[in-house]
Amino acid sequence: MMQHYLQTKREYPGCILFYRLGDFYEMFFEDAEIVSRELELTLTGKSCGLPERAPMCGVPYHAVDSYLTRLVEKGYRAAICEQVEDPRTAKGMVKREVVRIVTPGTNLDMESIDEGKNNFIFCILYGQQGKSGISVADVTTGEFFMTESEGDRKIYDEIIRYSPSEIICNEGFMLSGIDLRDLQDRMGIVINTLGHHYFDEGPAAEVLKKHFRVSSLIALGMEDKRAGSTAAGALLRYLYDTQKNSLSNITGISVYASGKYMLLDSSTRRNLELTETMREKKKRGSLMWVLDRTCTAMGARRLHQMIEQPLIDAELIRERLDAVESLCQNTVDRDEIREYLQPVYDLERLMTRVSYGSANPRDLIALRRSLKMFAPIRQVLSDFEGGLLEKLRDDMEDFDFLVDLLERSIEDEPPIQVREGGMIKAGFDEDIDRLREAKTQGRQWLMNLEAEDQERTGIRNLKIKYNKVFGYYFEVTNSFKNLVPKDYQRKQTLVGAERYTSDKLKSLEDTIL
Structure with a gap:
């Protein structure tokens, strides 16, 4: 185990390694000393084959997000090495691998993130004699932006505009005239330099085309924005490397000109x-x-x-003000929309949890309640003709089918965690109903089969037994071997008895176990 830990640590040298051992994530050596100091945890030791015990500390797996948040807020990066197979069925050491890297700009702990603000990560490809590429994303909402800028002042203003928690950049940015100390100390931004290969134009373009499933950057509006598209590709690649999933919540990229907005230093x-x-x-x-x-x-x-x-832009301002005016003049409709919005949860971050596979049953209930409000909101918006409000109504999709699916499948008051079970309604899935019945009636099924086969075969002392090697089996003493039916298959021969199985017993075993 310790050899695998050290090998994994070498693969992620800039990260504190959270190594899953049973119900805890453990840290060893220097990582343990850092985490113990920063999070005020007890430092213990573990035998590791060296003259001295390895420093060690750990945190419970169910509370790891809060500890990770406290670490990344202090500027650290953490690699999560998870058990990727069931310890109960593993042969030898349980297989583990790093499933994600947590940084200030990629933290997914919804409890610690201000719901009213984005948690942006900012990527800058600094050009010393020309345009610089800028890309910004929020992995918790799926928002993704790209622009280009010239001059240190404008780049700095873009950073201030987004107020990111993390900046990733090329070496050129670190050598620029921008006040990095101000960004780090006053704004609390963590700055990380990426390797040159992240900013290779060709591979960066390929990452974008593959992710958005387009054959050319023209489809993304980036055909004449080499610096910006390279920064966007570098950011997307960084997110792939840290999140280690498909990033399916990032479905589009907004290309904008910095001159579209008022310049505020x-x-x-x-x-x-x-x-x-x-x-x-x-x-x-x-x-x-x-x-x-x-x-x-x-x-x-x-x-x-x-x-x-x-x-x-005067036209965009007028369009927005027209929508505001319409809502101000129609107080009944406005109040009705607000009433329908009250039960709506944070859909952007809910969908991120769903796409990352980290949603719990209560997230699905929140999703159902939120989507249920779409139809009445669309109905109220039908009173408005033209402008932003009509466009908003037309852009709202019909999710009645998904609401119906969630209502039929998920219990109204489900458990907090999936592993607790009991989240699927009875009657929704025959296989699940059968497995639930097996959990409570499995022993009775075996007793019924035992009695049934005793009567069918005439073997009065036939017993169904179980061990970890063979699973469930019929045991027949030698005195009744001549009565064993043809549908029994021999599994083991003992001194005074033989053990068998049958298709029916195998089927019960598959269901119960």
């Missing part, structure tokens, strides 16, 4: 107190606090973006 943003106060760095007292009457976390994040990125 960092000093102006601070003085205007757009989203936080200048002195206390809190939302209360800011413009966002005054305006925020949103009903959902998605709405709060959208308002946050609108305040941070004021439009300067």
Whole structure:
């Protein structure tokens, strides 16, 4: 085990390795000392074949997200080495592999992330004598943006605009005139330099085309944006490397020109107190606090973006104001929409958990309740003709089929975790119903089969027994061997008895075990 730990650690040298051992994630050697110090955990030791015991500390697997969040907030990266096979059926050492890497910009712990703000990761391909490519993503919502910029001032303003938790960049950015210390110390941004291969134009383009299933970057609106597309490809590759899944929640990329929005430098943003106060760095007292009457976390994040990125295109401004005016004039419809929005959960982050395979049963109930509101909201929006509100209505898909599926399949009050069982309604799936019955009636089934075969064969002392090697079997003493039926298959011969199985017993065994 320790050899595998050390080998895995060598493969992820810049990460603290969380190594799954039973119900705990364990850290050893220097990682254990760091985690013990930063998270105030007890440091113990483990024999490892060396003269001295290896420093060790651990955290319970069910609470690991909170510990990971505290670590990444301090600027660390963590690699999660998980058991990828059932320990009960494993032969030899349980197979383990790294299933994801957690960084400040890729943290998926929804409990610790501010639901009203995005958790952006920012990628910059710095060009010393020309355009720089910029790409931004939020893995918790699936948002993905790309632009190009010239000059350190404009790049810095883009960083301030998004306020990311993590920046990944090429070497050129580290040598630029941008105040990196201000980004790290004042804004708390973690900056990581990526290898040159991430920013190779050809491979970066291929990553984008493969992910979005297009044959050319023209389909993504990037045909004349070499620096921007390379930054986007580098970011996407980094996300693949850290998340180790298909990133199916990232379904599109928004290509924008930085000149589309009002240019506000960092000093102006601070003085205007757009989203936080200048002195206390809190939302209360800011413009966002005054305006925020949103009903959902998605709405709060959208308002946050609108305040941070004021439009300067007159046509877009008029379009937005027309929609606001329509809602102000139709108070009944507006209040009805707000009422339907109240039960809507954070769909963007819910869908991320679903696409990552980390959704729990109660997430599915939240998804069902949220999607159920689409139909009445669309109905109210049908009162509005033209403009953004009509476009919004037309863009809302019909999810009645999914709502119906979730209502038929998931219990109204399911357990918190999938592994607890009991989340699927009775009658939805015959196989599941059969397995549930086996859990409670399996012993009775075996007793019934035993009695049935005793009567059928005339073997009065026939017994159904079990061991870990052979599973369930019929045991027949030698005095009744002549009565063994043809449908029995011999499994083992003992001194005074023989053991058999049958197709019916095998079928019961498959169901029960």
